[in-house]
Amino acid sequence: MAIRDDVLVVGGGLAGMTAALAAAREGASVRVVTDSESTLQQASGLVDVLGYPNPHDARDGDRDGDGGDAGDGSSAPPVANPFDAIDSLPEDHPYQLVGVDALRGGLAIFDDATGDLYRGGHTERNALVPTVGGTVKPTARYPASVAPGLASDDRTTLLVGFDGDTDVDAPNVAAHLRAVGVPFDVGGVTVEFPGDPDGTDQQTRLAHALDTDEDGVRRRLAERVKRSLKRADDVFGDASDTDEGAATGSAVAGFGDVERVGLPAVLGRDRPRQVRDALAEHLDAAVFELPPAPPSLPGVRLRYRLRDALRDAGVAVTTGNPVVDHDVEPGAGDGGDAGKNAAPRITTIYADRNGTRTPYEPEAVVLATGGLVGGGIDSERDAVYEPVFDCPVSHPEDRYDWSDADAFGSHAFARFGVRIDADGRVLDADGDPLYANLTAAGGVVGGYDAAAEKSASGVSLATGYVAGRTASADASSSHPTPTDVTADR
Amino acid sequence: MTDEPQPHDDQDVQGGDHACSGCGPTDAAGDTAKTDGGTAVDDAGGGAATDGGTAVDSGDGFEPIQVFPEAEDADLRPGSDDCYKCSTCDTTCPVAEVDEDFPGPKFQGPEQWRLKRSDDQDIDDSISKCSNCMRCDSACPSDVPLSQMHNTARAQYVDEQMDKTSLKYWRNRLLANYGTMARLGSTFPRLTNAVMGNSLVQQVNEKLLGITAEREFPEFATETFRSWYAKRGGEATSVENARRARQRRDEDVDADKRVAYFHGDYANHNTPEVAKALVHVFESFGYAVLVPEQRCSGTPMFANGMLEDARRAAKVNVGSFSELVEDGVDVVCSCTSCSMALRQEYPELFSIPGTAKVAANTYDAVEYLRINEDLDGELAAAETTTDDLGVDSFAYHAPCHARNQGLDGQTVELLSQLDDVDAEDVGDSCSGISGTYGWKTEHYETSMKIGDEMFEHMEDADATTGMTECPTCAMQMEHGTGYEIEHPLQVLEAALVDGATTEDEAA
Numbered sequence: 001m002a003i004r005d006d007v008l009v010v011g012g013g014l015a016g017m018t019a020a021l022a023a024a025r026e027g028a029s030v031r032v033v034t035d036s037e038s039t040l041q042q043a044s045g046l047v048d049v050l051g052y053p054n055p056h057d058a059r060d061g062d063r064d065g066d067g068g069d070a071g072d073g074s075s076a077p078p079v080a081n082p083f084d085a086i087d088s089l090p091e092d093h094p095y096q097l098v099g100v101d102a103l104r105g106g107l108a109i110f111d112d113a114t115g116d117l118y119r120g121g122h123t124e125r126n127a128l129v130p131t132v133g134g135t136v137k138p139t140a141r142y143p144a145s146v147a148p149g150l151a152s153d154d155r156t157t158l159l160v161g162f163d164g165d166t167d168v169d170a171p172n173v174a175a176h177l178r179a180v181g182v183p184f185d186v187g188g189v190t191v192e193f194p195g196d197p198d199g200t201d202q203q204t205r206l207a208h209a210l211d212t213d214e215d216g217v218r219r220r221l222a223e224r225v226k227r228s229l230k231r232a233d234d235v236f237g238d239a240s241d242t243d244e245g246a247a248t249g250s251a252v253a254g255f256g257d258v259e260r261v262g263l264p265a266v267l268g269r270d271r272p273r274q275v276r277d278a279l280a281e282h283l284d285a286a287v288f289e290l291p292p293a294p295p296s297l298p299g300v301r302l303r304y305r306l307r308d309a310l311r312d313a314g315v316a317v318t319t320g321n322p323v324v325d326h327d328v329e330p331g332a333g334d335g336g337d338a339g340k341n342a343a344p345r346i347t348t349i350y351a352d353r354n355g356t357r358t359p360y361e362p363e364a365v366v367l368a369t370g371g372l373v374g375g376g377i378d379s380e381r382d383a384v385y386e387p388v389f390d391c392p393v394s395h396p397e398d399r400y401d402w403s404d405a406d407a408f409g410s411h412a413f414a415r416f417g418v419r420i421d422a423d424g425r426v427l428d429a430d431g432d433p434l435y436a437n438l439t440a441a442g443g444v445v446g447g448y449d450a451a452a453e454k455s456a457s458g459v460s461l462a463t464g465y466v467a468g469r470t471a472s473a474d475a476s477s478s479h480p481t482p483t484d485v486t487a488d489r
Numbered sequence: 490m491t492d493e494p495q496p497h498d499d500q501d502v503q504g505g506d507h508a509c510s511g512c513g514p515t516d517a518a519g520d521t522a523k524t525d526g527g528t529a530v531d532d533a534g535g536g537a538a539t540d541g542g543t544a545v546d547s548g549d550g551f552e553p554i555q556v557f558p559e560a561e562d563a564d565l566r567p568g569s570d571d572c573y574k575c576s577t578c579d580t581t582c583p584v585a586e587v588d589e590d591f592p593g594p595k596f597q598g599p600e601q602w603r604l605k606r607s608d609d610q611d612i613d614d615s616i617s618k619c620s621n622c623m624r625c626d627s628a629c630p631s632d633v634p635l636s637q638m639h640n641t642a643r644a645q646y647v648d649e650q651m652d653k654t655s656l657k658y659w660r661n662r663l664l665a666n667y668g669t670m671a672r673l674g675s676t677f678p679r680l681t682n683a684v685m686g687n688s689l690v691q692q693v694n695e696k697l698l699g700i701t702a703e704r705e706f707p708e709f710a711t712e713t714f715r716s717w718y719a720k721r722g723g724e725a726t727s728v729e730n731a732r733r734a735r736q737r738r739d740e741d742v743d744a745d746k747r748v749a750y751f752h753g754d755y756a757n758h759n760t761p762e763v764a765k766a767l768v769h770v771f772e773s774f775g776y777a778v779l780v781p782e783q784r785c786s787g788t789p790m791f792a793n794g795m796l797e798d799a800r801r802a803a804k805v806n807v808g809s810f811s812e813l814v815e816d817g818v819d820v821v822c823s824c825t826s827c828s829m830a831l832r833q834e835y836p837e838l839f840s841i842p843g844t845a846k847v848a849a850n851t852y853d854a855v856e857y858l859r860i861n862e863d864l865d866g867e868l869a870a871a872e873t874t875t876d877d878l879g880v881d882s883f884a885y886h887a888p889c890h891a892r893n894q895g896l897d898g899q900t901v902e903l904l905s906q907l908d909d910v911d912a913e914d915v916g917d918s919c920s921g922i923s924g925t926y927g928w929k930t931e932h933y934e935t936s937m938k939i940g941d942e943m944f945e946h947m948e949d950a951d952a953t954t955g956m957t958e959c960p961t962c963a964m965q966m967e968h969g970t971g972y973e974i975e976h977p978l979q980v981l982e983a984a985l986v987d988g989a990t991t992e993d994e995a996a
Contacts, residue, residue, distance in 0.1 A: 001863050033895075036627045041577050195589070202585040202593050270942075295580040311914075316902050320627045320895035353894060354832050355849025358860055374630075 005031040005316065006475035007468070008349055008362035010323050010388060011376065012038045014047075015442025015460035015467075016368035017306045021109050022468030023366070024313040028475050032315060033351055033360065035322040038303045039374055044291040045265075045298025046129060046146070047110065047118070047461075049103065050082035051138035051454030053089055056410040078138035082458065083124050092447045094459050097422055098466045105469075106461025110141065113309035117301065119147045128152055130262070132168055132290045134176020138454060142291070143298045145272050148260050149288035151182050155259035156252060158235070159188040159290065160225050162206075164199015167293055168264040171235070178237050185252055187235035189228040194220040206266040207297055210275045218275065222282030229255040260286035265297050272301065321351035321358060323388050331436060343436040346389070363475035364437040366467045367391070367418070367426065368460075371443030371450070377416050384416050389438060391418040392429045393446065410449070417446025424467035437474045439467035565602055565641065568634040572599035578625035578635055583919035584618055587938040591618045594625035598638035605642075612646040618932070619643070620923035620939075621792040622889040623829070637837040640791050647794030660698045664925035665793040668754035668785040668802075671709065675758045678709035699930040704968055707759045707960075714752055714761035718768070718780055727768065728777040735775035746776045748857070749813045749820045751806070753827040754785050755960040766982035767823050767854050773986045774862050779818065781809040786830040788890075789925045796838065803835050803844075810851075811843030820851040823978055825891035825958045826924065828853050832894065853896050853958070855903065855977055864981075868906035873984040883912040883975070884952035886943055886966060888959035889919050900956065900977045907984055912956060915946035920957075922965035937969065944969040956980070 007023040009016045012034035024030045054076065079085045083103070086095045095103060111121045118141050120127055126138040128151040136151045149157070161170030170188030177186050193199065193206060194217050209217045229235060236252045252258070261279075267289055268275035280287040291298060310317060327348040346365050350357045369376030369388060378387050384395040384402075395416055396402060402413045419427040424439035441463035443450065450456035572595065579585055579593035597619055604610045616639065625635040651658050663670065674681040684690055685706035695702040712720075722729075728747075735742050748771055756764040768778045783806050787799035810820050810831075822828035831851040835844045858864045883904065887897035897917070904912040921939030926932050947955060947970045955972035957963050963974040 001859075001861055003859060036629065036632075037581070039630055041580060041628065042575055042630060200592065201589050202579045202582070202591075204580050204582070204586040205589055208586050294575045295577045297580070300580060317898050318895045319897065320893055351895065354836055355845065356832065356852060358856070358895075 002359035002361040004361050005029045007471040009366040011368035015464040018464030019366040019468035020315045022465045023472040026472035028472040030315045032317045034319045040299045040303040042294035043299040045143045046139045047141035047457040048454040049140035049458030051078045053085040055452035102466045103462040106465035134173040145289040148286040154184045157186040158258045159262045161190045162193045191224040203266045207269040211268045211271050218278045226255050265289040265292040324352040325350040343433045345436045363478045364471035367440040368442045376444035414449040423470040439470050441467040569599040569602045571631045572633045581624045581628040583939045598635040620926040643794035644796035661793040665790045665795045671758040674709045678711050682708045701930045701933040710761045714757045714764035730772040731777040747818045749779045749818050751822045763976040766978040769986045770981045786827040788826040807841045814850045821854040821857050829890040871984045878983045880954045882952040883956040884947045884950040885912045885956045888962045913950045918942035920962040920965040922961045924961050
């Protein structure tokens, strides 16, 4: 006896959860099995779709000569509407394979699941979000807590960091933003978080204190922020800050001129809305969070929200056991028909716990284990491989061709992954389905450079949507009516 | 550090019916060194790149250089090197969330490990604030063996820095060796219950020993599980009951269906009803339940840094259970911390012969039935009324140690098969008690603060009774909310077993 579901999703990141939700919507019974907790906890919480469609074009064009491609304007600006840009992508890019409707379908699932926690669904255009690194990131969806901080908004902005917290150096972030030319006055200050003079508290501890308003910490923090602006000229930069000589500091005389305040992303875990509202009231200014580096409370909040969505959709989740093995039965035919029915079928999947193996017998499987960083794709000295089902991963023979000499160049490894077709089915080396019931989604899929394109989340949503729907269809075709299920067993 | 021989036989890790044949890079058993002498090199078969890359054979004449000498004992270096300081573990630590003085699992693990490489560095006192919930393990995206590092650091702290004449040491020793107390308590259960329930005694415990007076001591049962089992006719009765059940179920009457039950101390002395439920349920599925000689799983000893005490207990347990495992009998546990110890902590901390084999054949009791029987189907077919159960809605809390084994969703999924019964998951917060942790006066407040979220969710839940697998989580749930707490096996018993109790009493 094994644990049986229609669809088994291996991997619990954004792609896996999207696939699970898409399959459950089609009526399948779904289980997600993950090796460890969702990596969304490390994610910034921003959901990018496509920021830079051809990130290496400008760079490649520069090969002939002057070497000056960084910061001199030769790199392409971010794309305003990612949907319009999809046509310009290479043919084997996942967006081209699964199509723009898949992206819309994936985003719709995301919007449904996240509800008021997220913004950006009102338009297909990218928003520009200032990050904790002082950069401005083109992104399609962003947490509501980030919304008041958008770079397209020209309100005067004060960024606040906490003493001892090395993750957010507010004066530095502000200087960076001024340097990239954001259309608003921005300054940065550092204050002591009330009750944490040396800045050693964990961010969850700060969030907990703000959630519960322990010792009136919300008001006390607001007071400190207000008092921090004594010499606004320094805080908001001076002429030496920028070549253009656009001294902006003089416009801000004191805290009264500040229209919005950006803080590290620790503004509550369970009641972020309440925390922001209270701070905004005390400060008499809009309040937002700076999307963080890992670990990330916006990522944790997103994980909680998606987990709730899975629960509401009746999806079972088993966390903590890696999938290590599987059984296969041969396909219907070897020659002639090269369709999916000719391909072998995965019958059983085994998850491991120190040698104890738990068998699962799903009708269809979605592989959503992540890319090189997440462990869904792995490498040895002379080979790149997909460890769970040993799906083919094409890569240059010579490992010295896996990467580019230029650190920010066009790396082959960034595109390593399994190949899929328009239905999300994993393909073998000849371009036929590898298994009759295996689809893949997210980072494990190859053919795109998520980091350079700023497309990681969108590809997860689009491929997750398709993979989940295909898996659900495969499952229902293998048992035509629900009543037959028990009889078959 | 080690006083054991170094038996670490490869066969034990790699072999056996249930051992992992896939051995991909995710195979934890191959990656991490045992602290007890099994060196990283022994384990290199698993393909861990950090071990020096012996698994790699690329035809280009590449020969990895062994940079570091072979470790003689605790070699956690690979684990420490795998940490890229993302701090995700810190955001899942329930203690760090409420205690401003606790520096978090990243510090307690890899950072402390590096610091103490130099001889003049002591282990930081804050290691005693770690509650050993082990949540950091599954949060880590880089498979750093955090809880293993915490366990070894804590043991070193207790060994080298804790005053062995201090009351705190003896308090911890007493709490860690709860089984010894329990054996005494069970000899005169009524007297002990009266004494321990006495508020004066509680005050003395608090003032003298630092055992909080806020909590009610768990009562000892008037009859231990083992004496019930013996009185009932021991193994012979269970074998016969199982045989009759197989007959009833139209199964092969002569099938070898046996399980070895690791009940631990708590089910034996305090909640024999849980242990009895397990016996009844397994017998009804045609399994004879064996109860070999055993001691405490060691969980409270790990958590108190009493690694030598734990090793002694583990030796007894591995010794008696590995014999049965050799014989093809699987091990089942009703407490998720016990199964955690047998499956993860023993292999990580000790190299007692047979440990890996026991680990690879140990299951949570309900998980075992789910894998080997059509538990879902039989529950769905069971005609249970709420009258049988006396309860129709449960507020379920998944213990951290169940979570770490991938068991957190299991109970709610299973109970949803029953028509009239609802089980609501009260969220993934930690209960906060963490075994003996919440019993210590200095940790009581932290423990209750951690529990707050669970208490709140339990109170919001539309339920009449609480439910969990872990006995100390159950104490905390009861303490924080007043709910009565049941074990899932008791519900399975009520749903699936006909008149088992009366049958026993007649026999």
